[in-house]
Amino acid sequence: MPFLDLPIDFVALPDHASPTFTARVDATQLVAACNAARAAGRALVSLWGSDERDRDASAGFELHVAFDFEEGLVCLSLPLDRDAPTFPDLAAIYPNANRLQRTACDLLGLKLESGDARPWLRHANWPADYFPLRRDTPDRRFPTENEEYAFVRVEGDGVHEIAVGPIHAGIIEPGHFRFSVMGESVLRLEQRLGWKHKGVDRRFAGMGLADGARLAGRISGDSTVAYAWAYCQAAEAIAGAEVPERARWLRALLLERERVANHLGDLGYLGNDVALAFGLAQFMRLKEDWVRLNATLFGHRFLMDRIVPGGVSVDLDAQGINALRQQCLAIDTEVRRLKSIYDEHAGLQDRFLTTGRIPPELALRLGVTGLAGRASGQARDLRSTHPCAPYATLGPMLALEHNGDVAARSLVRFAEINESLRLIGRIVDDLPPGELRSEVRSAPDKRGFGWVEGWRGDILVALETGQDGKLRRGHCQDPSAHNWPALEHAVIDNIVPDFPLINKSFNLSYSGPDL
Amino acid sequence: MFPILRQILRTGIVSEPAPDADPALVLVKQRLDTAMREKLGRALVIRHVDAGSCNGCELEIHALGNPYYNLEAIGIKFAASPRHADLLLVTGPVAKNMEVALKRAYDATPAPKLVVAVGDCGCTGGVFGESYASCGRVANVIPVDVAIPGCPPTPLQLMQGILAAIAPPADDGACASSPADC
Numbered sequence: 198m199p200f201l202d203l204p205i206d207f208v209a210l211p212d213h214a215s216p217t218f219t220a221r222v223d224a225t226q227l228v229a230a231c232n233a234a235r236a237a238g239r240a241l242v243s244l245w246g247s248d249e250r251d252r253d254a255s256a257g258f259e260l261h262v263a264f265d266f267e268e269g270l271v272c273l274s275l276p277l278d279r280d281a282p283t284f285p286d287l288a289a290i291y292p293n294a295n296r297l298q299r300t301a302c303d304l305l306g307l308k309l310e311s312g313d314a315r316p317w318l319r320h321a322n323w324p325a326d327y328f329p330l331r332r333d334t335p336d337r338r339f340p341t342e343n344e345e346y347a348f349v350r351v352e353g354d355g356v357h358e359i360a361v362g363p364i365h366a367g368i369i370e371p372g373h374f375r376f377s378v379m380g381e382s383v384l385r386l387e388q389r390l391g392w393k394h395k396g397v398d399r400r401f402a403g404m405g406l407a408d409g410a411r412l413a414g415r416i417s418g419d420s421t422v423a424y425a426w427a428y429c430q431a432a433e434a435i436a437g438a439e440v441p442e443r444a445r446w447l448r449a450l451l452l453e454r455e456r457v458a459n460h461l462g463d464l465g466y467l468g469n470d471v472a473l474a475f476g477l478a479q480f481m482r483l484k485e486d487w488v489r490l491n492a493t494l495f496g497h498r499f500l501m502d503r504i505v506p507g508g509v510s511v512d513l514d515a516q517g518i519n520a521l522r523q524q525c526l527a528i529d530t531e532v533r534r535l536k537s538i539y540d541e542h543a544g545l546q547d548r549f550l551t552t553g554r555i556p557p558e559l560a561l562r563l564g565v566t567g568l569a570g571r572a573s574g575q576a577r578d579l580r581s582t583h584p585c586a587p588y589a590t591l592g593p594m595l596a597l598e599h600n601g602d603v604a605a606r607s608l609v610r611f612a613e614i615n616e617s618l619r620l621i622g623r624i625v626d627d628l629p630p631g632e633l634r635s636e637v638r639s640a641p642d643k644r645g646f647g648w649v650e651g652w653r654g655d656i657l658v659a660l661e662t663g664q665d666g667k668l669r670r671g672h673c674q675d676p677s678a679h680n681w682p683a684l685e686h687a688v689i690d691n692i693v694p695d696f697p698l699i700n701k702s703f704n705l706s707y708s709g710p711d712l
Numbered sequence: 713m714f715p716i717l718r719q720i721l722r723t724g725i726v727s728e729p730a731p732d733a734d735p736a737l738v739l740v741k742q743r744l745d746t747a748m749r750e751k752l753g754r755a756l757v758i759r760h761v762d763a764g765s766c767n768g769c770e771l772e773i774h775a776l777g778n779p780y781y782n783l784e785a786i787g788i789k790f791a792a793s794p795r796h797a798d799l800l801l802v803t804g805p806v807a808k809n810m811e812v813a814l815k816r817a818y819d820a821t822p823a824p825k826l827v828v829a830v831g832d833c834g835c836t837g838g839v840f841g842e843s844y845a846s847c848g849r850v851a852n853v854i855p856v857d858v859a860i861p862g863c864p865p866t867p868l869q870l871m872q873g874i875l876a877a878i879a880p881p882a883d884d885g886a887c888a889s890s891p892a893d894c
Contacts, residue, residue: 399844
């Protein structure tokens with residue numbers, strides 16, 4: 198079937214949680230598809246590569262590019278030459294492809310025809326000709342080296358640089374920020390990330406289909422539920438497994454609980470970053486109440502490993518349902534009270550409003566996704582736009598703001614807490630009876646995709662099995678990868694002391710995109 | 713102003729008593745002598761270093777500051793610089809790209825340079841193990857005094873481990889577990 202009037206024949210993949218299509222294309226078709234998708238305002242979801250040289254003597258590498266089309270998830274695969282695997286620069290069309298392309302080049306030795314070819318995940322700690330995702334690459338260790346990274350220099354009278362990181366002055370993940378400032382104003386921010394790269398993709402290769410869920414659940418700990426669910430969707434698509442209805446509803450319950458936990462914490466830290474320590478104490482108290490009930494009912498404060506291939510590893514009884522209902526009521530009351538305090542607090546509003554703005558047109562251009570995208574007028578939330586079960590039944594409301602500033606990102610969080618509490622109420626009211634888990638038996642040579650709206654944005658997991666039914670390739674896309682470049686724009690013309698606040702309002706994962 | 717005060721009064725004090733140190737988490741013989749321990753008391757300053765975690769451990773380290781655990785109330789606080797720290801709290805398998813940064817933070821920390829490795833990854837390398845990109849457990853890169861397993865360890869387990877790093881030595885003075893089985 199054709200989409201966007203493209204002369205490409207898309208194939209619908211069976212057994213997926215939401216509609217998923219693939220197609221093989223040549224370079225001209227890929228560029229045309231990117232231009233058409235861009236013109237239609239569709240989002241780039243992910244870009245990654247794979248080594249197919251072991252399939253036959255003529256096979257080379259492949260570049261995979263996934264888009265969010267109105268019809269569903271669409272993945273285009275471009276075969277690349279065995280000896281000269283070059284591909285066209287798609288960052289000229291989708292700026293957020295830049296770091297994804299550089300990652301594919303670092304891990305597989307692919308080459309860009311033109312454009313930014315600086316390394317991204319490779320920090321000179323393994324040689325430039327060691328490509329960890331090539332299937333014939335042996336396991337090796339290398340001495341660490343210091344890297345001279347080619348930051349873009351801002352020059353002129355009075356301009357100076359502030360270098361921050363990789364270790365930051367707080368309890369935060371590592372990354373490096375290079376600010377070029379004039380007085381207090383930020384002229385430019387350039388990020389150097391990749392510090393947490395721990396070789397996740399190579400780790401997936403050779404794993405059993407069921408075993409990978411644990412690893413996927415540890416790519417970004419704060420989104421463990423969303424990752425596990427996306428992984429399981431992909432694994433279940435490969436196995437052709439039918440997930441029991443009760444398990445689907447419980448998965449949604451866990452995902453909404455993860456969303457609320459993170460939003461509560463963020464709202465506290467946003468208060469703290471404008472010197473309202475009261476907000477931090479209050480919201481962190483609520484978050485602790487929230488995760489303690491997770492531990493009581495589901496055995497883990499952050500719900501790791503509760504979503505498993507085929508279903509869930511937890512159940513809910515009448516007593517648990519009652520506890521959930523009561524907690525939702527209590528949190529709802531408290532959050533309303535705190536929201537009115539935030540709303541009325543002149544100092545807080547003064548710092549929040551107009552700070553770190555990403556206007557809607559810039560958000561669209563940069564491909565800002567998830568919560569940050571919705572705070573900049575991007576009406577994208579997989580729960581509404583491509584709902585998997587049970588979201589079609591639950592009918593979640595999409596939270597949307599248009600100012601794109603810190604205030605908008607905090608308002609979206611308040612609105613989403615509110616909506617998630619409602620969804621949790623619906624889930625426990627209408628929780629269908631039945632089994633919790635079905636059998637997942639891997640199948641050889643199959644592809645599966647999972648796509649879930651985590652609290653930060655959409656998470657994609659793409660899996661492929663080999664002839665032995667084990668994982669041949671596992672690729673996970675964290676939404677932070679799309680939003681980090683937007684942070685570089687958000688801080689322009691803001692003052693340096695507002696950077697922590699702006700950064701927190703996005704609260705992006707380092708581990709997720711570093712993989 | 714009044715809504716804030718009302719909310720503070722309504723909330724009251726929710727802090728819970730701190731747990732005792734867990735000597736089972738100590739890997740090496742206590743390096744603080746009695747005089748130093750008395751001087752330090754519980755006024756411990758921690759520098760957290762994320763050497764490559766999934767950020768799960770960070771969620772629980774953040775929780776240490778919430779009103780329930782209220783770590784600062786027992787005299788323990790986090791510093792922005794390793795130069796102001798008595799103890800490094802290190803999470804994650806050590807990503808290859810973080811190896812130099814972690815060693816530099818360790819070098820910058822004044823004696824006694826206590827090091828607490830956090831989480832299954834910090835203790836063993838966890839699901840990430842060792843590879844071209846990961847050095848595995850923290851002890852592969854810098855000396856470790858206390859290792860707190862868990863994925864992630866709960867705030868109480870974290871407190872038990874941190875307190876164990878400054879607790880008087882157990883009677884036999886030997887470590888209760890080897891790094892291999894934490």
